[in-house]
Amino acid sequence: MTLVICIASVVLLLGALAYLRAPLWLSSSMILAGAAYGVLIQGASPIYLYVLVTLAIILNVKPLRQIILTGPLFGIFRKITPPMSQTEQEAIDAGTVWWDRELFSGKPNFAELHNYPEPKLNAEEEAFLNGPTETLCQMLNDWDITQNRKDLSPEVWDYIKQNGFLGMIIKKEYGGKQFSNYAHARVVTKIATRSGSAAVTVMVPNSLGPGELLQHYGTTEQKNYYLPRLAKGEEIPCFALTSPEAGSDAGGIPDYGVVTRGSYTDKRTGQRHENVLGIRLSWEKRYITLGPVATILGMAFKLYDPDHLIGTKDDVGITCALIPTDHDGVHIGRRHYPGTSTFQNGPNWGKDVFIPMDWVIGGQDYVGQGWKMLVECLSVGRCISLPAMSVASGKLASYTTGAYARIRSQFGLSIGRFEGVDEALGRIGGYTYQMDAAQRLALTALDMGEKPSVLSGILKYHNTERMRKTINDAMDVHAGKAVCIGPRNYLALGYQAIPVAITVEGANILTRSMIIFGQGAIRCHPFVLKELRAAMNKDLAAFDAAVIGHIGFAISNAVRALWLGLTGARLVSSPKDGPTAQNYRDIVRFSSAFAFLADLGMGTLGGSLKFKEKLSARLGDMLSNLYIATAALKKFHDDGEPKEDRPLVRWAVETALYDCQEAMNGFLANHPNRFIAWCARRIAFPCGMSMKAPADRVGTRIARTLMEPSVARDRLVKYMYRPNDEHDSVGVLEFALKAVIETEGLESKLRRAQREGQLKQLTACARLQEALALGLINDDEFAAVTRARRLKREVIMVDDFDANLANPDPDAIRRSIV
Known part of the structure; x- marks a missing residue:
C-alpha cells in the first residue's frame, strides 16, 4: 500500500507540474525528491530512485541528452520532414502571428485579448461613411446595374473617382484618404448592403493590387507618379495573378518573362527608348477584376535570366511589374460574366511584350521577390474585402428577414412566430454576430500593424461560408418573395453571387483543407517552426532546445485537457463574472485539447498530415472556431456587455465551441491509428462530448430581437445602408414593420x-x-x-x-x- 501511495503521489505531482508548465529542472527535482522520500522514509525499492536519477541526468545535461535522445531524433526528423518549396517557405515566412498564437498555446491570455484596442472610426472616417458613402448608396440601383447596364452608371463611376473611394488606403502625402483598415472595411460593408458590384469595384483597388504593392515596395519614382493618379481615379488598377493553368497554385503560374534588351515606346510621354535592359513577357490571365476598364495592369510572372544580364541565377523567381494597358502587345478589355455580379472582370494576355526593367515594382532590386510581396499583402486584403462583404450580407439578411418575418403573416400570425422560421432567424442573427466579431478582431490586428496570415485564411473561409448559410436561411424565410427576381427583390442577386465569394482569393475548399492549419501549425505553434528551421540549418543545439520544449508542451496540454475535461473547466479562473464566465473557461479547455490534438496529429502522421486534407481541415476548424468564439467575447466586451446582446453572444460562442468539439470528434473518428485515437479520446473527452449546441430558447430570443426595432438589432446591423424611403424595397421595411406592430x-x-x-x-x-x-x-x-x-x-x-x-x-x- 505504501508503494502504491508513493507512486500515486509522484503521478499526481507530475500531473500538477505539467498542468502548471513547470520548467524541466524543477519538475525533475520535485520528482526526485518524491522518489527519495519513498526510498529513504517509506522503504520503497531503490531501483526506482536509480531509474529516475538516470532519466533526470539524461534529460537535464544537454550534451548527454543530445547524444542519447535528441541527436538520434534529429537525424530521423531531418529524413521524414518533407522538403519545402520556395513558395511554401515564403508563404510561411510572410505575415505575422497574433491572437492565433495564444489559441495554439492551450492557455490563452484573455487579459491580452481585452487590452487590444476597440476598433473605432475617427471623425474624418465617420464623416466619409455618413456623407459620400451614404450618397453613393443612394445613387446605386442594383437591378439597373446587373440587368440593364451590366456595369455601374457613368455618374456612379465619376462619383467614385472624384470622391476618393479608390484611394482609401493611399497615404495623404500622395492625395489619398489614408483610412484605417477598420474604416476601409466599414465603407465596403455599407456599399455591399446596397450593391455587390459597386462594393467589388471600390474594394479591389484598395485591396491586393498596384496601390498596396506600390506603397510597400515601389520605387520613389513609381510612388510619386502612380499613387496620386490612383488616389484621384485618374488610373484604374487591376492585378493579374490567376492563369488558366494556375489558380490556387499561384507558384505554378506558366506566365514568364526573359531578361533581355529591347526597345519600346512610352505611350505616356510618346518617347521612344532603344536598346534598354528589360523583360520580354508572355502571359495569359483570367478572372481579373477591373481588368476590362483598367489603365494600369499589375502582373505576376516567373522571370528567367538565361544570359545572366542581372545576376547569376537562371530562374530568378516570381516577379511583379506594372504595365500601362495601352502598351503595345497588351490585349485587354474583354469580359467574363460571373453570374449576376456584373462588376468588371475579364481576361488579358500578351506574347513577347517588351517592358523596361524599371516597370518592375520596386525596380530591379525586387525581381524574384514577387511571391513574398503578394502573400504579405494578401494577408491584409483577405481580412478586409470578402469578409466585409460577408458581414454586409449578414447585416442585410438580419435586417430584412427579421422585418419580413414580422410583417408577413399566415393563419393570422406573423410567420416569425412559427418555430421553423424562428430557428432560421436565430441562425441568421447568430452567424451575423460571429462574422462581424471575427472581422472586427482581425481589423484590430491590422490597425496595430500586424499582418495576420493565418487569421486572414480563417476569415476568408469562415465568413464566406457563414454568408452562404445566412443568405440561404434568409431566402427560405422570404420564400417566393426571394425567388422571383426583380427590382423589388433585395436578396436574389446576392444569393446568385455567393459562388464568387466562395471561389475568389483562394478557393474555400483549399483554404480549409490545406492553408488554415498548414500555416497555423507552423506559424502559431511555439516550437514547430523552430524545429523546422533547426533541421533546415542542421542546428542540433537549436533542435534540442525546441524538441525538449515541444515534449513538455505536449505533455502539459495532455494533462490540462484531461483535467479540464474531468472538471468541465469549472475550476479555471475566468476574467469575467456573469453569463460569459463559463464561456471563457470552456475556451481554455478546448484550447488545451486542440493543442494536444494538433501535436498528436503532427507527431503520429508527420509529413503525411500535409496530404491528409480531411484531418488537416478538421484541425483548422478547431483553431478557427476557437478564434470565432474569442472574437465574439471580445466584441461583447468592447460593446460594454449590453444585456440585450446576451442571446447573440451566447449563441455565437456556444455554436463555435460546439463546432470545435464536432471537429475534434471527426478528427478522432478518422485518425488512421485507432488505438492512438481511442487513447486520445479518453484524454480530450474523459466524460464524453459535453458541449451542447445553443438551446432553442436562445435562438428564439435572437429572432424576437430581429423582429422589432431595438438597440440590439440596430447594433447588429450598424453600418448597413438603410434607405429612408417608403418606395424603396428595403426602405419600406422599417415603415411597414412599425405600422404592423402598432396595429x-x-x-x-x-x-x-x-x-x-x-x-x-x-x-x-x-x-x-x-x-x-x-x-x-x-x-x-x-x-x-x-x-x-x-x-x-x-x-x-x-x-x-x-x-x-x-x-x-x-x-x-x-x-x-x-
Whole structure:
C-alpha cells in the first residue's frame, strides 16, 4: 500500500507540474525528491530512485541528452520532414502571428485579448461613411446595374473617382484618404448592403493590387507618379495573378518573362527608348477584376535570366511589374460574366511584350521577390474585402428577414412566430454576430500593424461560408418573395453571387483543407517552426532546445485537457463574472485539447498530415472556431456587455465551441491509428462530448430581437445602408414593420369580431369599412390599419413582367382586388 501511495503521489505531482508548465529542472527535482522520500522514509525499492536519477541526468545535461535522445531524433526528423518549396517557405515566412498564437498555446491570455484596442472610426472616417458613402448608396440601383447596364452608371463611376473611394488606403502625402483598415472595411460593408458590384469595384483597388504593392515596395519614382493618379481615379488598377493553368497554385503560374534588351515606346510621354535592359513577357490571365476598364495592369510572372544580364541565377523567381494597358502587345478589355455580379472582370494576355526593367515594382532590386510581396499583402486584403462583404450580407439578411418575418403573416400570425422560421432567424442573427466579431478582431490586428496570415485564411473561409448559410436561411424565410427576381427583390442577386465569394482569393475548399492549419501549425505553434528551421540549418543545439520544449508542451496540454475535461473547466479562473464566465473557461479547455490534438496529429502522421486534407481541415476548424468564439467575447466586451446582446453572444460562442468539439470528434473518428485515437479520446473527452449546441430558447430570443426595432438589432446591423424611403424595397421595411406592430392589436380585434359574426363582409377591405361603420374602430384606427395594410402589401408583393420578361409593372403594388 505504501508503494502504491508513493507512486500515486509522484503521478499526481507530475500531473500538477505539467498542468502548471513547470520548467524541466524543477519538475525533475520535485520528482526526485518524491522518489527519495519513498526510498529513504517509506522503504520503497531503490531501483526506482536509480531509474529516475538516470532519466533526470539524461534529460537535464544537454550534451548527454543530445547524444542519447535528441541527436538520434534529429537525424530521423531531418529524413521524414518533407522538403519545402520556395513558395511554401515564403508563404510561411510572410505575415505575422497574433491572437492565433495564444489559441495554439492551450492557455490563452484573455487579459491580452481585452487590452487590444476597440476598433473605432475617427471623425474624418465617420464623416466619409455618413456623407459620400451614404450618397453613393443612394445613387446605386442594383437591378439597373446587373440587368440593364451590366456595369455601374457613368455618374456612379465619376462619383467614385472624384470622391476618393479608390484611394482609401493611399497615404495623404500622395492625395489619398489614408483610412484605417477598420474604416476601409466599414465603407465596403455599407456599399455591399446596397450593391455587390459597386462594393467589388471600390474594394479591389484598395485591396491586393498596384496601390498596396506600390506603397510597400515601389520605387520613389513609381510612388510619386502612380499613387496620386490612383488616389484621384485618374488610373484604374487591376492585378493579374490567376492563369488558366494556375489558380490556387499561384507558384505554378506558366506566365514568364526573359531578361533581355529591347526597345519600346512610352505611350505616356510618346518617347521612344532603344536598346534598354528589360523583360520580354508572355502571359495569359483570367478572372481579373477591373481588368476590362483598367489603365494600369499589375502582373505576376516567373522571370528567367538565361544570359545572366542581372545576376547569376537562371530562374530568378516570381516577379511583379506594372504595365500601362495601352502598351503595345497588351490585349485587354474583354469580359467574363460571373453570374449576376456584373462588376468588371475579364481576361488579358500578351506574347513577347517588351517592358523596361524599371516597370518592375520596386525596380530591379525586387525581381524574384514577387511571391513574398503578394502573400504579405494578401494577408491584409483577405481580412478586409470578402469578409466585409460577408458581414454586409449578414447585416442585410438580419435586417430584412427579421422585418419580413414580422410583417408577413399566415393563419393570422406573423410567420416569425412559427418555430421553423424562428430557428432560421436565430441562425441568421447568430452567424451575423460571429462574422462581424471575427472581422472586427482581425481589423484590430491590422490597425496595430500586424499582418495576420493565418487569421486572414480563417476569415476568408469562415465568413464566406457563414454568408452562404445566412443568405440561404434568409431566402427560405422570404420564400417566393426571394425567388422571383426583380427590382423589388433585395436578396436574389446576392444569393446568385455567393459562388464568387466562395471561389475568389483562394478557393474555400483549399483554404480549409490545406492553408488554415498548414500555416497555423507552423506559424502559431511555439516550437514547430523552430524545429523546422533547426533541421533546415542542421542546428542540433537549436533542435534540442525546441524538441525538449515541444515534449513538455505536449505533455502539459495532455494533462490540462484531461483535467479540464474531468472538471468541465469549472475550476479555471475566468476574467469575467456573469453569463460569459463559463464561456471563457470552456475556451481554455478546448484550447488545451486542440493543442494536444494538433501535436498528436503532427507527431503520429508527420509529413503525411500535409496530404491528409480531411484531418488537416478538421484541425483548422478547431483553431478557427476557437478564434470565432474569442472574437465574439471580445466584441461583447468592447460593446460594454449590453444585456440585450446576451442571446447573440451566447449563441455565437456556444455554436463555435460546439463546432470545435464536432471537429475534434471527426478528427478522432478518422485518425488512421485507432488505438492512438481511442487513447486520445479518453484524454480530450474523459466524460464524453459535453458541449451542447445553443438551446432553442436562445435562438428564439435572437429572432424576437430581429423582429422589432431595438438597440440590439440596430447594433447588429450598424453600418448597413438603410434607405429612408417608403418606395424603396428595403426602405419600406422599417415603415411597414412599425405600422404592423402598432396595429397588431387592432387586427386581432378585427379577426375576433369576424369570428363572432359581427363582421360579415367578404373582403378584408370591406370588413374594415364595416368595422368603422359599426363603431368597432375609430377614424384614426381605420387610417392606421389602412396604412399598415398598404405598406404590408408593398413589402410582400413581387415584380411581374410582360411576356418577354421585360418592363416590370410599377402599378402591381396598387393592384388590390381583395
